[in-house]
Amino acid sequence: MIQSPRGTRDFLPNDMERRRFYEGILRQTAQRSGFREIQTPIFEEAELFILRSGPNILNELYAFKDKGDRDLALRPEMTAPAIRSFVNNMSNDPKPIKIFYFGQCFRYERPQSGRYREFFQFGAEIIGTATPQTDAEVIATALEMIKALGLKEYKARIGHIGILRKELMSAGITAEKMPEVLQKLDKKLYEEAWPLMKAAGVSRSGAYAIFELTGTVGGANVLDKVPGEESEYLRQILSYILAMGIDAPEIDLGVVRGLDYYTGMVFEIEAPVLGAEKQICGGGSYTLSELFGGEKVFSTGFAVGFDRVLLALEKEGAKYPISRMDAYVIAASEDTTKKAFEIVGMLRRNGVSADIDLADRKMAKAMKYASSVGSKFVVIVGNEDLAKDSVTVRDMSSGEQKSVKITDLPAEIRGH
Amino acid sequence: MIQSPRGTRDFLPNDMERRRFYEGILRQTAQRSGFREIQTPIFEEAELFILRSGPNILNELYAFKDKGDRDLALRPEMTAPAIRSFVNNMSNDPKPIKIFYFGQCFRYERPQSGRYREFFQFGAEIIGTATPQTDAEVIATALEMIKALGLKEYKARIGHIGILRKELMSAGITAEKMPEVLQKLDKKLYEEAWPLMKAAGVSRSGAYAIFELTGTVGGANVLDKVPGEESEYLRQILSYILAMGIDAPEIDLGVVRGLDYYTGMVFEIEAPVLGAEKQICGGGSYTLSELFGGEKVFSTGFAVGFDRVLLALEKEGAKYPISRMDAYVIAASEDTTKKAFEIVGMLRRNGVSADIDLADRKMAKAMKYASSVGSKFVVIVGNEDLAKDSVTVRDMSSGEQKSVKITDLPAEIRGH
Numbered sequence: 001m002i003q004s005p006r007g008t009r010d011f012l013p014n015d016m017e018r019r020r021f022y023e024g025i026l027r028q029t030a031q032r033s034g035f036r037e038i039q040t041p042i043f044e045e046a047e048l049f050i051l052r053s054g055p056n057i058l059n060e061l062y063a064f065k066d067k068g069d070r071d072l073a074l075r076p077e078m079t080a081p082a083i084r085s086f087v088n089n090m091s092n093d094p095k096p097i098k099i100f101y102f103g104q105c106f107r108y109e110r111p112q113s114g115r116y117r118e119f120f121q122f123g124a125e126i127i128g129t130a131t132p133q134t135d136a137e138v139i140a141t142a143l144e145m146i147k148a149l150g151l152k153e154y155k156a157r158i159g160h161i162g163i164l165r166k167e168l169m170s171a172g173i174t175a176e177k178m179p180e181v182l183q184k185l186d187k188k189l190y191e192e193a194w195p196l197m198k199a200a201g202v203s204r205s206g207a208y209a210i211f212e213l214t215g216t217v218g219g220a221n222v223l224d225k226v227p228g229e230e231s232e233y234l235r236q237i238l239s240y241i242l243a244m245g246i247d248a249p250e251i252d253l254g255v256v257r258g259l260d261y262y263t264g265m266v267f268e269i270e271a272p273v274l275g276a277e278k279q280i281c282g283g284g285s286y287t288l289s290e291l292f293g294g295e296k297v298f299s300t301g302f303a304v305g306f307d308r309v310l311l312a313l314e315k316e317g318a319k320y321p322i323s324r325m326d327a328y329v330i331a332a333s334e335d336t337t338k339k340a341f342e343i344v345g346m347l348r349r350n351g352v353s354a355d356i357d358l359a360d361r362k363m364a365k366a367m368k369y370a371s372s373v374g375s376k377f378v379v380i381v382g383n384e385d386l387a388k389d390s391v392t393v394r395d396m397s398s399g400e401q402k403s404v405k406i407t408d409l410p411a412e413i414r415g416h
Numbered sequence: 417m418i419q420s421p422r423g424t425r426d427f428l429p430n431d432m433e434r435r436r437f438y439e440g441i442l443r444q445t446a447q448r449s450g451f452r453e454i455q456t457p458i459f460e461e462a463e464l465f466i467l468r469s470g471p472n473i474l475n476e477l478y479a480f481k482d483k484g485d486r487d488l489a490l491r492p493e494m495t496a497p498a499i500r501s502f503v504n505n506m507s508n509d510p511k512p513i514k515i516f517y518f519g520q521c522f523r524y525e526r527p528q529s530g531r532y533r534e535f536f537q538f539g540a541e542i543i544g545t546a547t548p549q550t551d552a553e554v555i556a557t558a559l560e561m562i563k564a565l566g567l568k569e570y571k572a573r574i575g576h577i578g579i580l581r582k583e584l585m586s587a588g589i590t591a592e593k594m595p596e597v598l599q600k601l602d603k604k605l606y607e608e609a610w611p612l613m614k615a616a617g618v619s620r621s622g623a624y625a626i627f628e629l630t631g632t633v634g635g636a637n638v639l640d641k642v643p644g645e646e647s648e649y650l651r652q653i654l655s656y657i658l659a660m661g662i663d664a665p666e667i668d669l670g671v672v673r674g675l676d677y678y679t680g681m682v683f684e685i686e687a688p689v690l691g692a693e694k695q696i697c698g699g700g701s702y703t704l705s706e707l708f709g710g711e712k713v714f715s716t717g718f719a720v721g722f723d724r725v726l727l728a729l730e731k732e733g734a735k736y737p738i739s740r741m742d743a744y745v746i747a748a749s750e751d752t753t754k755k756a757f758e759i760v761g762m763l764r765r766n767g768v769s770a771d772i773d774l775a776d777r778k779m780a781k782a783m784k785y786a787s788s789v790g791s792k793f794v795v796i797v798g799n800e801d802l803a804k805d806s807v808t809v810r811d812m813s814s815g816e817q818k819s820v821k822i823t824d825l826p827a828e829i830r831g832h
Binding site: 036038047344 | 417418419420421422424425426427428429431432433435436447448449450452453454455456457458459460461463464467478479480482483484486488490497500501503504505506510511512514515520522524534542545547549550552553556560655656659660661662708709710739741753754755757758760761762764765767768769770771772773774775776784785788789
């Protein structure tokens with residue numbers, strides 16, 4: 001029996017109802033904050049992702065050649081495509097440009113809880129302004145989204161990549177060694193970072209001071225320990241977030257993010273309920289456009305791991321509205337079948353969701369199907385009623401039945 | 417400069433607003449008729465599509481191997497995945513199962529007007545019943561969708577593959593020659609069909625009669641020419657469609673459809689405004705589940721070419737509602753910036769879509785940006801107003817300005 005490919009999923013009707021509900025909340029929240037949706041292709045030139053993430057990304061890409069021998073890849077993320085699209089289509093639009101996107105991404109890795117080879121991301125970017133207000137707006141939008149989804153427990157942490165870079169540079173780490181060291185520090189792998197730093201001539205005490213720095217966590221006051229423009233910048237961001245009436249994230253100078261294209265503020269949101277794989281959102285300010293052949297333009301953005309957020313909501317027992325069909329129409333006898341179809345057509349034209357027996361079933365079986373699909377009402381079309389231009393309406397939750405004039409049927413059903 | 421791959425498209429904010437609007441209409445229409453959404457992966461085992469469409473499909477597939485050396489392919493259509501998912505996940509659910517799906521499909525072919533390598537399909541299937549009512553419900557749903565989209569000019573044609581098959585068989589065409597001949601007849605390539613039929617021993621007059629048959633077009637009465645159960649079946653389908661209050665499609669026994677997995681009724685909807693590439697919807701009844709390792713289950717379904725329908729609507733000059741941002745907040749001076757952020761946060765929490773200057777712009781420039789993004793109102797936050805807990809609201813369409821109490825702001829703006 002053919003199955004869906006490993007690491008991918010089929011979403012059945014109940015899954016999709018839930019996913020579309022939460023997708024809608026993310027979309028509405030973004031739009032309410034002035035972001036507008038874009039959509040880019042499922043695959044891009046592989047080069048695009050190498051330019052953004054470095055050649056190592058190739059190990060995680062679903063890459064293939066088209067018949068023109070071009071190297072293509074299924075997108076592993078959507079920031080690079082969004083900025084590529086900005087460079088191609090939007091570079092002359094008034095700045096800032098506020099966009100969001102939602103869709104499938106693909107990563108070739110061992111499937112595990114909350115991680116799939118086909119996964120869904122919701123992301124947003126503000127392109128063209130580099131100000132504390134811009135960073136604050138991005139973080140505020142991310143936090144409003146998570147809140148709007150109804151997630152109870154989550155925690156946001158904000159840092160500034162510039163602070164750590166500055167310290168590392170003055171300690172003797174060169175620009176080309178920087179990414180490797182930062183990645184170790186990002187994962188708090190001090191034992192692995194130390195030899196790299198030592199080789200670069202960093203003293204034990206210097207390394208210790210830097211490890212300490214990555215452990216700097218707390219309120220705005222912890223920024224006093226690291227005076228400078230970066231700290232002042234973070235203070236500004238926090239003040240704008242607070243002004244918008246949103247709880248400020250915690251300062252955590254250990255937030256580094258995996259990628260070295262970040263230029264300043266970096267932030268993450270996590271859901272403790274998820275345990276080890278708890279990060280549900282990450283972002284920061286960066287420049288990518290110049291790598292793709294455009295002018296250098298500052299951007300700030302974030303991505304929400306849609307599958308992980310849904311997992312977190314599920315673990316928290318979050319409820320979402322389940323839609324049920326309004327009416328299921330059953331012909332009481334063969335000679336009323338046509339009339340039953342007439343009625344189902346009329347109901348639908350009047351905005352009532354309605355279905356009808358398609359299998360010439362007897363009453364009892366049709367009734368059983370109606371309750372199995374969870375219809376609110378059953379409309380029974382029989383000759384006695386029809387003689388009075390009426391049908392029998394059965395409320396499936398109460399079991400009550402009554403005769404209703406056909407002309408009153410839509411109102412009767414919508415009334416509930 | 418890196419571009420999007422050939423035959424793919426970036427959809428910018430205005431495009432997406434339009435596409436989401438029409439996608440929503442298709443979704444609502446399907447749900448009103450008792451169909452529920454499913455979603456399958458972007459790629460599947462290549463075998464799935466070969467089983468459905470034959471090995472020739474390989475020439476049109478974006479195929480690749482994963483690192484487990486499995487042959488995968490981006491989906492060229494979504495009927496096979498939907499039925500694969502039914503076999504894997506839904507085969508024990510109460511029948512009929514009514515599902516729909518919407519998403520990207522991929523076909524490796526020369527891009528041309530209305531045809532892309534990444535294109536979008538909306539499809540629906542009824543699985544588990546084989547009755548005239550089922551076929552009528554499918555056709556009715558397709559027609560209601562096209563109507564709901566607002567397309568003015570469209571034409572539906574319905575046929576029965578069984579009628580032509582029967583004639584061809586009795587004329588001497590064997591089962592394995594059948595698909596090839598049908599494909600020629602589907603394209604009305606009589607000159608190419610004739611040699612194949614002649615080789616199979618079909619007489620010139622016999623061939624002529626069959627060519628005539630494929631030209632049989634008109635109302636239900638034309639079915640009198642081809643008595644038999646298939647004609648009776650088509651009459652039944654038409655009667656149920658009419659009962660639902662929907663204009664019956666034209667009978668066209670030349671409707672064959674490309675694929676030989678169809679078992680009975682076949683139908684197509686076309687939009688004349690598109691000229692040569694005018695087909696916007698096609699479907700019919702078929703069986704696929706047994707090819708994928710499941711039991712043989714009869715299904716009826718259709719797919720709508722979303723990109724083509726949108727092209728048709730555009731050519732007909734169809735209008736759709738354009739959403740605009742409610743308010744753009746501007747601080748009149750630097751010392752009111754924080755207050756401006758407080759107000760934008762308050763507006764959003766009250767369901768008002770609102771944006772704010774992120775670039776420390778002077779009033780005139782910020783005003784220019786506000787009108788460039790089409791905001792309905794501009795909210796100016798200045799000290800004089802703030803002294804009276806008020807702000808100045810400017811209606812961007814009339815140019816009128818007035819002072820409004822901050823507490824009344826959401827109601828004032830929503831009032832329009």
